[in-house]
Amino acid sequence: IKYYQLGDFELQSGEILPAAYIAYLTYGSPTNPCVLYPTWYSGTIVAGNEWLISTPEHPRRALDPERYFIVVPALFGNGESTSPSNTTGPKGGVNMPKTTFYDNVKAQHQLLTQGLGITDQIAVLGWSMGAGQAFQWASQYPDMVKLAVPFCGSARTSFHNWVFLEAVKGAILADTEGYCSGRYMEEKGKQPLVGLKTLGRVYAGWGFSQAFYREKGFEKYYGIEGIERVMVEFWEKWSTSKDANNMLHMLWTWQHGDISAQPLYAGKALKGIQGKVLIMPCDNDLYFPPEDSQIEKDYIGDNAELKVIKSIWGHWAGGPGDSKEDVEFLDDSI
Amino acid sequence: IKYYQLGDFELQSGEILPAAYIAYLTYGSPTNPCVLYPTWYSGTIVAGNEWLISTPEHPRRALDPERYFIVVPALFGNGESTSPSNTTGPKGGVNMPKTTFYDNVKAQHQLLTQGLGITDQIAVLGWSMGAGQAFQWASQYPDMVKLAVPFCGSARTSFHNWVFLEAVKGAILADTEGYCSGRYMEEKGKQPLVGLKTLGRVYAGWGFSQAFYREKGFEKYYGIEGIERVMVEFWEKWSTSKDANNMLHMLWTWQHGDISAQPLYAGKALKGIQGKVLIMPCDNDLYFPPEDSQIEKDYIGDNAELKVIKSIWGHWAGGPGDSKEDVEFLDDSI
Known part of the structure; x- marks a missing residue:
């Protein structure tokens, strides 16, 4: 587990997150094309995101460290990056300032460009809140994201x-x-x-x-x-x-997920996406229903593709590797 | 509001519910065919079930007191029939013995036959837990139920x-x-x-x-x-x-809803139903999905019909009268 120091990090709200940092893992060589693979609600980078990553035991997964430089950054608040649980003082614990997807992606951008020296275009993929970050990346740094693959997630958290x-x-x-x-x-x-x-x-x-x-x-x-x-x-x-x-x-980050809530856009963030977007909802997902993904696809336009995962697993279809059939479907699709 | 005294009422569990009673309302003349219309989770008989009942203001609803003798009995625990909130002593409050759909229907059967002198066949219809009671009636007193209309409910509470x-x-x-x-x-x-x-x-x-x-x-x-x-x-x-x-x-009654859990049957209660059954789930109901109703219809066989309410209201489609279009659909279907 590695840490990237952000210093006193200014949040979208204007508040300062003092001595902030992102925890992250990398797989493969930095000379390869970069794939960013952020975490989900409660997910960790240690024993967390590896279900799409090839290993000696599972050599045929979508994300192969032989071919890609895979970066797995932890969400603020997941207990590995700056979080209530690991912050003390007046802005620690329950008083830690709230962070948005915008803040997370801004911090990850800093990690990639300044910390890891990545200047090429990247792919971003993720499940659930990871999908939220994939959408956020594609609209926040549109010229840096060649491909986004959000599965079982949304660009704006729906009312339901x-x-x-x-x-x-x-x-x-x-x-x-x-x-x-x-x-x-x-x-x-x-x-x-x-x-x-x-x-x-x-x-x-x-x-x-x-x-x-x-x-x-x-x-x-x-x-x-x-x-x-x-x-x-x-x-x-x-x-x-x-x-x-x-x-x-x-949870606060998730509830406030909305890629149009950033300086660059006024309600038209999906249209601002330049890269390709492969959206994969599960037909039985109860909180990211495919109807919402369809609407988002329509807004993005021709550079978006919708591919529905047909699975009884519901939200867990994209989830942490338990549904082997669905993981294969994801692997094949990416 | 009327009360029918059940005395010391023996429950399916073997426990005695002391000085038990059912609260109920009636509409129309007892000389007309009887329609039983039990309540739902948290529903009351006062300002509760009337959305399908014709009134001078709404003369064209399915249940017309000019043509039917409508009996609306309250569930044990709803606050009107014997409930934790209205029972004191060692079996009052949180210590009130648990009651099943079997117990409720047995008590309602006593009310109808002994209390109101009803000997003809009846129709039973209800929403949600009311639907659970409609199924229960049709299997518990198969020769007494000519027609059951369970909407947005089930014969056995599913795992989900x-x-x-x-x-x-x-x-x-x-x-x-x-x-x-x-x-x-x-x-x-x-x-x-x-x-x-x-x-x-x-x-x-x-x-x-x-x-x-x-x-x-x-x-x-x-x-x-x-x-x-x-x-x-x-x-x-x-x-x-x-x-x-x-x-x-x-909630306990609901969680333990299972018409096969009675002496008369061993897992085959749906096949024991003799009357007609019109099952009406809502296509968007998140806890009584139409797939479950379809399975139940298949078990019952030819005397069952499935009619899906197409509505964005979800469970509330059959619900307490707020969705006027769905109520009309119900009215027309019954």
Whole structure:
């Protein structure tokens, strides 16, 4: 894991994020064409994004370090880049200034150009919030992005998606006793476990599709029997491994996702994209439905292509490598 | 509002619900054919189910009191029939024994046959948990139900639906401070408001479809502008008008909805239905998707018909009268 120091970093809001940094990983040689592959909601760069990256064990994945220089940067708030959980002082913890996709992409641009000396055009691809960053890159640095591949994500967070996230947020905030207005570490020395578990259960109905549960995907793919055990062994296990303020920080970024909310554009950001865009939603995704992707494709125009992943996995179709068929579909498409 | 006394009522679990009663309303003359029209999750019989009932102002609705004897019974736990909120003593409040659809329908059967002297066949129709009761009736008293019309509901609660309800339940339980293990009235003299508000926000993403939010149905139909105001003025307003233990009681009933879980059947309850069944799901319903209804129709066989409500309203398509076009579709179909 490497770190790029951003110094006192000015955010879109005007606030300063003091001594900010991005955590990142690279694969392959910097002499090859660069592929940027940012993280998703709660995703990490260590044991996080590798499901599309070729390895000796899985030599035929889309992103081959023999051919590309793959850079995986961590989102602000994911616990690896500057985050509530690793920042102390007056702007640490729950008081860390909010960051947008714009801020993340600006920081990543600095990492690539100033930190890694990349001057050629790049490809950006990502799942979910990673897709949000791919869209953001293509509109924020249109002449630098040759190809963007957002899968299971959007250029602007829809109302319905925002509403779904209210439920995720509410799960933590409802645990007033455990969350302590965000000062749980200072006051209790531990995470708000009730809230984090609830977050897992709230997410459970959204992450996988109705069809996934109907066909008992949890048994078939994870070997978990019984729906209550799926809650505990899959969803709560995931959510309780996270920091509550980090989850709320990234959630804020997601809720405010909107590539037109930047100086360059006034509601026409999709038209400003110059590179090619391959948009891949999953037909059963409950919070990034393919209808939204279709609308975004229509706005972008001829340089965009829509390719729907047909899968019962729902949002997890693009997800962290559990759905092997869908990963193959992605590999073949990219 | 009328009450039918059930006395000490034995539940499917073997537990006794002491001095139990059903609250109900009737419309029209008991000499006409009987239509039973049970309530939905959180629904009440006062200002609750009337959107399909003809009135002087709305004379052309499906259920005409001039032609039918309409009986609207309240679910156990809805606050009108025996409920945590209106029961004191050792089996009151959070300690009220859990009730199933089987129990509700057994009690309603007693009301109709012994209380109201109805011996002819009846029609049963209902939305959501009302649909669950319609299915339950058709299998529990197959020779008494001539026609069942379940809309936006199911005969057995699916895994995904169960998971969605975990989130609804979690909203209240996460508010450990306000909920006080269910003794909020005894210990604090007030409802767990944080939890109930969260419940409203959790429900918000499920009740209306993605398309409804995309097309700003909240502005168009309710005149509410801005998505945060929809949370407060629609969803929190609804959820904070309820009692937390009542909501959890009915939720348990819903999660355990399964018409095959009764002495009469072993996994084949749908085949035991003798009357006609008109199943009407909404194509955009996120927790009772039409695919599930199709499966149930196939099990029932020739006496079942599936008619999909095409609507952006999602679950609310069959819902409490807000979607006027969908109500007309229902009226015309019944």
